[in-house]
Each structure stands twice: as C-alpha cells, then as structure tokens.
Amino acid sequence: xxxxxxxxxxxxxxxxxxxxxxxxxxxxxxxxxxxxxxxxxxxxxxxxxxxxxxxxxxxxxxxxxxxxxxxxxxxxxxxxxxxxxxxxxxxxxxxxxxxxxxxxxxxxxxxxxxxxxxxxxxxxxxxxxxxxxxxxxxxxxxxxxxxxxxxxxxxxxxxxxxxxxxxxxxxxxxxxxxxxxxxxxxxxxxxxxxxxxxxxxxxxxxxxxxxxxxxxxxxxxxxxxxxxxxxxxxxxxxxxxxxxxxxxxxxxxxxxxxxxxxxxxxxxxxxxxxxxxxxxxxxxxxxxxxxxxxxxxxxxxxxx
Amino acid sequence: xxxxxxxxxxxxxxxxxxxxxxxxxxxxxxxxxxxxxxxxxxxxxxxxxxxxxxxxxxxxxxxxxxxxxxxxxxxxxxxxxxxxxxxxxxxxxxxxxxxxxxxxxxxxxxxxxxxxxxxxxxxxxxxxxxxxxxxxxxxxxxxxxxxxxxxxxxxxxxxxxxxxxxxxxxxxxxxxxxxxxxxxxxxxxxxxxxxxxxxxxxxxxxxxxxxxxxxxxxxxxxxxxxxxxxxxxxxxxxxxxxxxxxxxxxxxxxxxxxxxxxxxxxxxxxxxxxxxxxxxxxxxxxxxxxxxxxxxxxxxxxxxxxxxxxxxxxxxxxxxxxxxxxxxxxxxxxxxxxxxxxxxxxxxxxxxxxxxxxxxxxxxx
Amino acid sequence: xxxxxxxxxxxxxxxxxxxxxxxxxxxxxxxxxxxxxxxxxxxxxxxxxxxxxxxxxxxxxxxxxxxxxxxxxxxxxxxxxxxxxxxxxxxxxxxxxxxxxxxxxxxxxxxxxxxxxxxxxxxxxxxxxxxxxxxxxxxxxxxxxxxxxxxxxxxxxxxxxxxxxxxxxxxxxxxxxxxxxxxxxxxxxxxxxxxxxx
Numbered sequence: 001x002x003x004x005x006x007x008x009x010x011x012x013x014x015x016x017x018x019x020x021x022x023x024x025x026x027x028x029x030x031x032x033x034x035x036x037x038x039x040x041x042x043x044x045x046x047x048x049x050x051x052x053x054x055x056x057x058x059x060x061x062x063x064x065x066x067x068x069x070x071x072x073x074x075x076x077x078x079x080x081x082x083x084x085x086x087x088x089x090x091x092x093x094x095x096x097x098x099x100x101x102x103x104x105x106x107x108x109x110x111x112x113x114x115x116x117x118x119x120x121x122x123x124x125x126x127x128x129x130x131x132x133x134x135x136x137x138x139x140x141x142x143x144x145x146x147x148x149x150x151x152x153x154x155x156x157x158x159x160x161x162x163x164x165x166x167x168x169x170x171x172x173x174x175x176x177x178x179x180x181x182x183x184x185x186x187x188x189x190x191x192x193x194x195x196x197x198x199x200x201x202x203x204x205x206x207x208x209x210x211x212x213x214x215x216x217x218x219x220x221x222x223x224x225x226x227x228x229x230x231x232x233x234x235x236x237x238x239x240x241x242x243x244x245x246x247x248x249x250x251x252x253x254x255x256x257x258x259x260x261x262x263x264x265x266x267x268x269x270x271x272x273x274x275x276x277x278x279x280x281x282x283x284x285x286x287x288x289x290x291x292x293x294x295x296x297x298x299x300x301x302x303x304x
Numbered sequence: 305x306x307x308x309x310x311x312x313x314x315x316x317x318x319x320x321x322x323x324x325x326x327x328x329x330x331x332x333x334x335x336x337x338x339x340x341x342x343x344x345x346x347x348x349x350x351x352x353x354x355x356x357x358x359x360x361x362x363x364x365x366x367x368x369x370x371x372x373x374x375x376x377x378x379x380x381x382x383x384x385x386x387x388x389x390x391x392x393x394x395x396x397x398x399x400x401x402x403x404x405x406x407x408x409x410x411x412x413x414x415x416x417x418x419x420x421x422x423x424x425x426x427x428x429x430x431x432x433x434x435x436x437x438x439x440x441x442x443x444x445x446x447x448x449x450x451x452x453x454x455x456x457x458x459x460x461x462x463x464x465x466x467x468x469x470x471x472x473x474x475x476x477x478x479x480x481x482x483x484x485x486x487x488x489x490x491x492x493x494x495x496x497x498x499x500x501x502x503x504x505x506x507x508x509x510x511x512x513x514x515x516x517x518x519x520x521x522x523x524x525x526x527x528x529x530x531x532x533x534x535x536x537x538x539x540x541x542x543x544x545x546x547x548x549x550x551x552x553x554x555x556x557x558x559x560x561x562x563x564x565x566x567x568x569x570x571x572x573x574x575x576x577x578x579x580x581x582x583x584x585x586x587x588x589x590x591x592x593x594x595x596x597x598x599x600x601x602x603x604x605x606x607x608x609x610x611x612x613x614x615x616x617x618x619x620x621x622x623x624x625x626x627x628x629x630x631x632x633x634x635x636x637x638x639x640x641x642x643x644x645x646x647x648x649x650x651x652x653x654x655x656x657x658x659x660x661x662x663x664x665x666x667x668x669x
Numbered sequence: 670x671x672x673x674x675x676x677x678x679x680x681x682x683x684x685x686x687x688x689x690x691x692x693x694x695x696x697x698x699x700x701x702x703x704x705x706x707x708x709x710x711x712x713x714x715x716x717x718x719x720x721x722x723x724x725x726x727x728x729x730x731x732x733x734x735x736x737x738x739x740x741x742x743x744x745x746x747x748x749x750x751x752x753x754x755x756x757x758x759x760x761x762x763x764x765x766x767x768x769x770x771x772x773x774x775x776x777x778x779x780x781x782x783x784x785x786x787x788x789x790x791x792x793x794x795x796x797x798x799x800x801x802x803x804x805x806x807x808x809x810x811x812x813x814x815x816x817x818x819x820x821x822x823x824x825x826x827x828x829x830x831x832x833x834x835x836x837x838x839x840x841x842x843x844x845x846x847x848x849x850x851x852x853x854x855x856x857x858x859x860x861x862x863x864x865x866x867x
Contacts, residue, residue, distance in 0.1 A: 024388060025388075025684065026684045026685070026688075028388075030388065030390070031683065031684060031687065032391075032730055032731075033387075034687070034688075034691075035687070035727070035728055035729075035730055036487075036732065038691045038695070038727070038728060039728055039733070039766075040790070041695060042694065042695060042698050042728075042794070042846070043790035043846075044790075045695065045698045045699050045814075045859060046698060046846045046859035046860055046861065047789050047790065047841075047842050047859075047860070047861075048813050048861065050789060050790070050842055052790045053488075053489035053491075053790075054489060055486070055487040055488045055489060056489065057387040057486075058380070058383040058384045058386070058387045058627060059384060059387075060384045062380065062627075062630065062631030062634060062635065063627060063628045063630075063631030063632055063635075064628075064631040064632035064633075064634065064635030065631060065635050065638065067631075075691075076691075076692065076695070077688075078685065078688045078689060078692060079685060087638070087639060088639050088640075088641055088642045089642060092312045092313075093312060093639055094312045094315060094316060094639075095638050095639075096312070097312035097313050097316060098312075098316060101313075101316075124638075125640070125642045125643060126642055134700075143632070143635070153618070153619075154492070154618050155492050155618055155622075156492040156493065156618065159787050160787065162787075163785075163786035163787040164786070181654055181657075182657060183653070183654075183657075185650055185654065187643070187646035187647050187649065187650040188642075188643040188646045188647070189643075195813050195861065197841070197842065198842075204640075204643050205642075206642055206643060206645070206646040207646065208646070215816075217816075219695075219696075219699045226628045226631065226632055228489035228490075229489070232699075233813075234698075234699045234700075234813040234814035234859075234861075235699055235700060235813075235814050235816075236813070236814060236815060236816045237813040237814065238813075252646060252649045254649075267642070267645075268645070269641055269642065269645055270645055270648060284641075284642050284645075
C-alpha cells in the first residue's frame with residue numbers, strides 16, 4: 001500500500017467553502033462539535049419532545065441570542081441548503097439579519113426571505129404562516145427549554161418529573177389560572193404534549209402558532225445553547241396544547257385585518273402610528289405579507 | 305402610509321463602524337498597545353484569562369482592547385475564540401507544592417516552614433489616589449533579596465494532615481476520564497470536579513458575593529485562610545506517541561486553601577475540612593471567594609444542612625457564568641413584540657371580562 | 670503478507686461528505702422506513718458496507734464506543750474505524766454508543782444499552798446490515814415521522830427480531846434505535862416506530 005491516506009483530523013479545515021470565513025471551519029463549528037450535536041439531534045428525533053443534553057459551545061454571538069438554534073443550524077446545514085432566518089416572523093429584524101450574515105459568511109450558503117424557497121428556516125418566536133413541507137427543516141431558538149422550569153427551578157427535580165411522566169404540577173398551574181381568571185392566561189410558550197408523552201416548551205412562539213406544530217410535514221428541531229439542550233418533533237407527530245375538557249385550547253383572534261395585505265388569517269402585530277396611540281395592524285410574517293401584496297391583495301392602508 | 309421598518313443590515317454595519325470609532329476614542333491620544341495592556345493592566349488580563357478559561361496573556365490583552373475595557377465582554381471574546389481551538393488532550397495535574405512562589409501567606413500560623421512571603425500586594429497600601437502617578441511613573445525598582453525563596457513549599461493543609469486533623473483528600477483515579485464542563489452538559493447532583501470547574505470559570509463578583517454571604521450567616525462554614533499562594537508552576541503533557549509527560553510551559557496561578565472547622569457527624573470525627581480555589585494569573589479575591597463557595601457546596605457531603613444560597617449547587621452553578629448571564633439578561637433588548645402582542649390580547653380580554661363582571665355587579669345594586 | 674493491513678481511505682472531503690451523510694441519516698430517522706441512498710464514494714473494507722462505514726465516519730469518534738459483531742472484527746475493519754473515527758472498540762454491546770451487526774445474527778435487542786428513564790438518550794444505536802432493503806410489501810410501519818404508514822421490505826433479518834422490537838417499544842422513552850443498511854441504502858427505525866409484519 002503506497003496510497004497516502006489523509007488523517008481525518010488533519011483535513012478538517014481544508015474544505016471550508018471558498019466563501020467561508022478564513023481560519024474557521026465550514027459553518028464555524030469544528031467537526032467534532034458537529035458530530036456531538038448531530039448525535040444529539042438523532043436521539044432527539046428518536047425520543048420526540050425529550051430534551052437531550054449536549055455540550056453546547058460558546059458561539060461568537062451571545063447566549064440568549066440564538067446560540068442553540070445557530071449550533072443546530074450549523075450542524076445541519078450543507079452547501080446546497082437555502083437558509084431563511086426570522087425573528088418575530090420578520091426577515092429584516094436586526095438579530096435575524098445578524099444570524100443570516102453569520103451563516104452567509106461562515107458557510108457561504110444561499111439565503112432567502114421567501115419561506116417556500118428555504119430548506120432550513122431558523123426562527124425566533126414564530127412559525128411562518130405558509131404551511132411548511134417535507135423538504136424543510138424548522139430550527140427554533142429556545143431560551144428556556146424546560147416547560148416546568150417556572151414551576152420547579154431545579155433540573156434534578158424536573159428531570160425526575162419527565163422520567164416519571166409526572167406532569168400534575170403543570171396541570172395544577174393551568175387550572176389555577178382558570179379558577180382565578182376564568183381562562184388560561186399563558187399567551188406564548190404555551191406547553192404542549194408531544195406524541196402523548198413528553199410535555200415540551202414550544203419556545204416563546206405565541207399560542208396562535210401552536211396548532212401549526214401538530215403533525216407538521218417538516219422536521220422541527222429546537223436548540224437551547226445556554227441551557228445546553230436539544231429537542232425535536234419528527235414530521236407528522238401529534239403535538240397537543242395542554243387544555244381541559246371544559247376549557248379547550250384557543251388561539252388569539254383579531255377583529256382587524258392586516259392593513260397592508262388584508263390578511264384575516266395571520267398573526268398581527270400592533271403598530272402605534274402616532275403619539276396619541278393610534279394603532280394599525282400588520283402581519284408579523286413579513287414574507288407572507290409581501291407575497292400577498294405581490295399577488296394583488298391589499299389592506300385598507302391603516303389610519304389615514 | 306405605514307411601511308414596515310427595513311434596513312437591519314445597514315443599521316448593523318453603521319453601528320459597528322461607530323463602535324470602532326468609540327473604542328479608539330480621541331485619535332490624538334496614542335493608541336494602546338497589547339504590550340501596554342498586558343504589562344500595565346495585568347490583573348485585568350489575569351481575570352480575563354481565568355474566566356475566559358484560556359491562558360494566553362496576549363490574546364486576553366487583545367480582548368480587553370477590543371472590548372474597550374469591558375472585562376465581561378473580553379471574557380466572552382476569549383471564550384468564543386477558545387471553543388474553536390483544537391484539543392490535543394488532557395494535561396497532567398499541575399503540582400502547586402512545586403510552585404516557584406512569589407507570594408504566600410497563611411492566617412492560621414504565625415510562621416511556618418518556607419515562611420510567610422508578602423510579595424506584591426495591595427493589602428497594606430493606603431488607598432490614597434496617587435497624584436504623582438498621574439503625572440508619570442518614575443519610582444525606584446524593588447530591591448532584590450540577598451537570598452532566594454525556598455523552592456517547593458509544603459502546603460499548610462499538609463501540615464495539619466500529619467496530625468490527622470484535616471480531612472484527607474485522595475486524588476481521583478488517573479485512569480478515569482475527567483469530566484469536562486466545556487464539552488458536556490452538567491448533571492446534577494454534580495461531583496466536586498464539575499463544581500470546581502464551574503467555579504473556576506465563574507464570575508468573580510458572583511463568587512465574592514456568595515462567599516461573603518456565608519460569612520454573614522447564610523451557610524457559615526467557619527473558614528480560616530489556611531494558605532494563599534501565587535507563583536509559577538510547570539505544565540506537563542504526555543503525548544500519546546511518547547507515553548511520558550514533557551514540560552510544555554509555565555503558567556502563573558493563584559491558589560487558596562481555606563481550612564474550615566467541622567464539628568463532626570455520626571460517621572466523621574471532628575476535624576478540619578477544606579475549601580479550594582484556583583485561578584490563572586493573580587486573582588486573589590476570586591480564589592478566596594471560590595474556596596468559600598467550594599466549601600459551602602460540600603455541605604451535602606458532610607451531612608450539613610443545605611439551606612443557604614451558597615450551599616445550593618444548582619443555584620450556584622447555573623448562575624455563575626457571566627457569559628451566559630450577560631447574554632441572557634441582555635437578550636431582553638431583542639424584539640419581543642410578538643409575545644408582547646399575545647400578552648396585549650390576553651390582558652385586554654381579561655380586562656373586558658373584569659369590566660363586564662363589574663357592570664353586572666353595578667346593575668344588581 | 671498476513672500482517673499487512675489494508676487501510677482504506679475515508680471521505681475525500683470529510684466536512685461536506687459527513688454533513689451529507691448525516692442529513693440522510695437524520696431524514697431516515699425522522700421518516701422511519703423511508704430509504705436514503707448514500708453516495709458510493711467509499712470503498713470500505715469487507716464486511717463493512719458503504720452505508721455502515723459512511724454512518725461511522727459521519728457520526729463516530731473518541732466519544733462513541735463501538736461494538737462490532739464477531740464477523741466484523743477483521744483487522745482491516747478495526748483499523749479503518751480506529752484510524753478514521755478514533756473510536757474505542759468495546760467487547761460488551763451494552764457499553765456501545767453504536768453497534769454493527771448482521772441482520773441474521775444480530776444479538777437480542779435487550780443486549781444493547783437501553784438508557785434509563787431520566788437519560789434515555791444513553792442507549793445504543795444499532796446498525797444492522799441486511800441483504801436487501803426496498804420499499805414494498807413486508808413490514809408496515811407507523812408512528813412519529815410517518816403520515817399514515819410506510820412499507821418496507823427488509824431481507825436478511827432474524828425472524829424473531831420483531832418480537833424483541835415490540836418489547837423495545839414498550840420501554841419508551843428507553844430503547845435502542847435501529848439503522849438498517851443494505852449496501853449504500855439505509856432506513857432507520859427509531860424506538861417510536863410500530864412495526865407489523867404483513
């Protein structure tokens with residue numbers, strides 16, 4: 001044998017894409033870190049809704065600003081992917097711009113604002129309005145992955161509760177709301193049950209988005225960097241928002257339509273247009289709104 | 305007509321240009337060199353290396369310069385760089401008994417083998433602003449002692465050990481893998497190695513305050529500063545292909561061993577126990593805070609009550625890291641308007657319900 | 670020349686090929702029974718299939734002990750895995766993060782690590798080499814990742830495996846996950862998948 005076989009560790013940096021960042025590996029993370037995250041992702045898919053611990057790394061962006069989502073995306077993304085990044089549903093919010101630039105710079109991947117063109121969508125706080133497909137992966141940035149954390153601050157305890165499938169404390173908390181206010185007052189990060197087993201934090205999406213998670217054709221991945229957890233919902237998996245027979249789960253509704261595109265079915269942001277507090281409503285999903293306007297839909301333009 | 309806000313890209317670029325400009329300050333003032341920072345702000349460099357978990361004074365100086373002197377930001381920069389470095393393996397444990405000591409004090413003995421060695425310390429300075437220093441520094445260099453310091457000084461705790469008065473500390477099994485906090489997610493209850501790693505990277509202010517709280521009655525552990533030593537130790541590494549350790553360099557560390565009174569329990573006779581602190585460079589305050597908190601976190605091992613914050617392992621460990629804490633506190637600056645909108649909808653609905661209830665009550669009167 | 674070990678090359682482009690293989694495995698795990706085809710860029714030492722070798726190169730390293738069924742413990746296969754992955758080879762299936770076995774002789778599934786209720790991710794992922802893997806009659810799969818049912822024809826598996834699989838499913842959230850491999854075709858069965866034989 002005379003063939004010289006390159007040692008795997010020696011060749012790690014050789015294939016950083018030409019468009020990548022000099023001195024760093026493709027998609028920033030080193031290969032060993034990616035393998036560790038990839039193994040955690042596979043376990044997460046195999047155990048829907050269970051939070052897999054992983055050796056989260058410091059990223060060049062601060063904890064709390066999407067480091068979990070970024071690590072998941074970095075482990076998943078390849079040169080042929082098309083990446084969309086949204087924050088609050090919008091592509092042009094500063095943190096979405098910053099994360100998109102990070103991947104454009106370190107992985108040289110194509111990016112897009114169009115939901116339908118994306119193969120990987122990283123999101124903070126929203127699920128796009130357009131139904132996602134089997135060819136897409138939705139990556140959520142998660143601040144607090146533990147749905148029971150506000151009720152029980154200790155990890156040692158919450159881990160036991162999940163192991164024993166003991167979710168009484170969560171039901172009690174929701175029911176206390178009903179007793180006190182006549183309704184469940186959680187409006188975002190509304191807990192869900194995945195495949196009838198694990199109670200899971202959907203990340204701080206408004207509960208309006210919860211039904212979209214149920215039996216979604218796309219794979220949903222969740223990354224919590226600071227808390228060092230990864231979890232997943234496989235495609236076509238039951239995701240039910242916790243509720244009670246006499247108090248079924250409900251989503252937000254608006255009397256208004258989007259002032260720009262007239263949409264009646266999308267999540268609306270309230271925009272204050274003058275110092276008297278005059279309001280108008282616009283789609284939080286900036287791509288959905290633009291696509292509708294491009295297709296000829298029009299709203300009333302808001303207060304004149 | 306309303307148009308959605310655009311231009312995140314340009315705003316970021318402009319903000320970063322402005323940041324560079326403000327970092328530089330008045331261009332007529334000479335620019336700081338890394339040498340200047342490393343040599344003249346050495347304690348800042350030491351803190352950044354310690355909490356940044358990377359021993360590299362040059363890079364720490366660069367981080368401080370880039371962060372405009374914001375040490376937590378500098379620590380973050382160093383950490384983010386550290387994670388990209390390849391890992392060759394685990395070094396041999398450093399031997400602080402073989403330290404080339406620059407400073408060594410003990411509060412538990414008046415004198416001891418090797419002697420007390422004050423070294424360079426703020427301790428007995430009068431904290432008077434030195435206006436002469438403002439004008440320029442031209443003071444005489446310190447004189448060289450006629451004889452050198454003893455090399456290799458026994459630890460104070462080992463002196464107690466001869467009498468069996470202090471708990472024995474046996475080294476971990478060399479063949480067992482070392483838990484690595486930077487590569488694994490912590491598990492609770494955590495073992496001491498994981499706790500010490502966490503504390504070593506922990507925020508100095510956090511450890512100082514928690515250590516202080518134990519002195520004020522929140523989990524008192526009756527500490528004595530058994531020994532604090534600062535100096536240089538050799539770093540050894542055994543490459544796989546050689547099979548034996550070789551010295552690869554020297555680092556400065558600060559070590560603090562607290563000696564704590566312990567009244568004993570059903571299993572253990574009365575004896576002294578230990579709290580341990582270790583930092584890169586000269587970070588004495590941090591090492592002492594760390595030693596107090598380490599001992600506090602051992603309460604469980606000694607069958608003591610664990611009621612104070614400093615004894616609460618999850619509370620201490622989960623909140624000690626200033627890179628994590630700073631990021632998450634400051635992430636509140638990111639837009640949250642979608643969730644705020646959801647809350648608006650909820651609060652309005654709750655108010656409508658409350659108003660309707662009040663109207664019914666009013667009508668009934 | 671019995672002492673010459675035929676050390677075969679790994680991925681030509683480790684970064685990009687590992688990513689690609691991982692994505693295929695991720696998709697297979699997310700859509701149980703769907704067949705993914707791994708590009709034929711490797712020529713692994715026999716009896717390692719392209720699929721099994723590629724999965725190891727993409728996912729195994731110092732942190733993942735591998736258990737090999739006896740027929741896989743050839744000097745060339747061990748050298749290949751040790752050199753490219755740096756993974757320890759272990760003797761006890763229950764200590765392995767990954768295991769490689771043939772379908773006909775794969776140990777009883779309860780011989781592998783199943784994790785525990787608090788840490789169910791600490792179970793073994795078992796790579797099972799088969800004679801053939803195709804969409805078609807045979808197995809009917811349902812569960813998370815599957816819209817209605819997936820059909821899979823897996824040839825070369827020990828007949829009593831599906832009884833053990835049902836027991837494995839009863840352990841949820843614990844249990845092993847399977848990756849079936851035939852040549853360069855792979856399909857995964859996470860512990861959530863219900864399998865019935867038609």
